[in-house]
Amino acid sequence: MKRILSIVTILSCTVSLAAAERENGQKKELGVTLDLQYHSKWLSKGAEGYGQQGALFKTLDLDFYGTGFGMQVIHRNAIGSGYVDKERFDFKPYYKNQAFKGTPYAMNYNLGFEYEYYPGLGRLRSNTTYEWIFAFSWPNILPKGFVPGYIAHYEYPAFSGSRYHYITGWVHRFKLDYYMDVPQLPKPLCLSSEVAYTDGLGGASHDWSYATFGLGTKFDISKNLTFSPAVYHQISIDDSVCRRHNVTYCILGMKYKF
Numbered sequence: 001m002k003r004i005l006s007i008v009t010i011l012s013c014t015v016s017l018a019a020a021e022r023e024n025g026q027k028k029e030l031g032v033t034l035d036l037q038y039h040s041k042w043l044s045k046g047a048e049g050y051g052q053q054g055a056l057f058k059t060l061d062l063d064f065y066g067t068g069f070g071m072q073v074i075h076r077n078a079i080g081s082g083y084v085d086k087e088r089f090d091f092k093p094y095y096k097n098q099a100f101k102g103t104p105y106a107m108n109y110n111l112g113f114e115y116e117y118y119p120g121l122g123r124l125r126s127n128t129t130y131e132w133i134f135a136f137s138w139p140n141i142l143p144k145g146f147v148p149g150y151i152a153h154y155e156y157p158a159f160s161g162s163r164y165h166y167i168t169g170w171v172h173r174f175k176l177d178y179y180m181d182v183p184q185l186p187k188p189l190c191l192s193s194e195v196a197y198t199d200g201l202g203g204a205s206h207d208w209s210y211a212t213f214g215l216g217t218k219f220d221i222s223k224n225l226t227f228s229p230a231v232y233h234q235i236s237i238d239d240s241v242c243r244r245h246n247v248t249y250c251i252l253g254m255k256y257k258f
Contacts, residue, residue, distance in 0.1 A: 031258070035256075040250045042076070046209045046210040129157055169204070174194060207237070215231055228251075
């Protein structure tokens with residue numbers, strides 16, 4: 001109950017700040033986005049969350065009047081049997097904005113706090129966790145098309161005395177994307193890459209854990225509907241995170257913005 005109250009408190013503060021901004025003359029509306037994703041495999045910070053099975057992600061994203069504050073509710077489940085207990089809900093308030101606007105050092109940032117809940121498991125049997133997520137990118141610092149980024153995850157059990165205490169740890173992801181204009185495509189083609197350092201999360205080694213390379217783009221189906229196909233190839237470096245050396249998977253996303 002305390003965890004739910006914490007989430008409600010954060011959300012209430014967010015709504016209050018958004019309303020205050022609106023009263024100060026910003027006539028922006030509440031943004032609502034629905035996002036459906038199919039993952040042929042779900043790689044969670046390098047680890048195979050559902051083994052060889054695919055996954056469905058359903059996300060409701062609320063943007064509070066363009067203030068930068070928002071709230072995501074995410075439901076994920078495996079496609080197939082054997083992982084019923086790993087069905088999961090994520091509740092994630094966040095704040096995103098840009099610092100140093102109009103300069104070569106412009107920095108996009110997204111700071112989020114996530115409560116990860118498994119409804120099919122008892123309180124002490126599930127690895128219910130809190131997670132802090134700090135994401136940064138610099139769109140102007142490199143030549144046109146190149147965008148470096150960094151994402152830090154810190155995760156720990158939501159309940160004291162949980163037998164999942166070993167989950168506590170960090171993952172540091174260093175990214176470099178290249179957006180390439182292709183005449184045959186309406187949107188740029190994104191060539192993505194990242195390398196990750198897993199710092200003890202889930203009982204894994206403190207070491208470089210994986211590298212991932214991807215290729216994706218977007219198609220505007222209508223004014224508010226976007227289709228995003230992408231394919232990725234992960235090379236595992238540390239067996240304590242993923243025993244399978246090479247993992248190739250795709251993500252197909254359909255996003256509708258009201």
